[in-house]
Amino acid sequence: MPIIRKIIYRQSTKAAVFIDAANVIYSQRTLKWQIDFKKLMDYFKVNYQLDNVYFYFGYLKDDEKQQGFFRKLRQWGYKIRTKEVKLIRQSDGTILKKGNLDVELTIDAIKDLKYYSTAVLMSGDSDFHALVRYLQNKDKKVVVISSKGHVSYELLKAANKYINFNTLREFVERI
Secondary structure, eight states: OHHHHHHHHHHTSEEEEEEEHHHHHHHHHHHTSOBOHHHHHHHHHHHSEEEEEEEEEEEOTTOHHHHHHHHHHHHHTOEEEEEEOEEEEOTTSOEEEEOOOHHHHHHHHHHTGGGOSEEEEEOOOGGGHHHHHHHHHTTOEEEEEEOTTSSOHHHHHHOSEEEEGGGGHHHHBOO
8 A cells, every 4th residue: 555655745846857868878888778758658647647758869861760669659658858969070081960959848848837846857968957957946855867877966855856767767767
């Protein structure tokens, strides 16, 4: 019975989730395991009363594999925010891929303020420190989910709660 009460309590927390996919996918390389995004959505549904789960991702034009992935995410309930990746030629001839959606994530977090009490930010990017402080000034709790070595000191210090992504492995690992 205590487990049920714990889940019911957690579900009473109205939350919006903001996933910085570039940061999360980059983190996976050092985690040495892959995220099952359907299981991740299930995890959020069990632990929060969800407003929206946003997924921000820079995409490559005409990449059918990515388009299929986005279709799956939509089926599972994610709201997809994308931007085409820009290919920038560096002075040394190398190509830099740029597809940052930090501004779009920030706009959604502010636009949806009245719909949630907790913002779950899946990113370790220090660029979001100002957003975290802004949300807290608006009486919102902020949970940061990231992995060791990929989360900035500023976010660790500012977040109301930090969840190391490795602690979620048993719930969200792709097998």
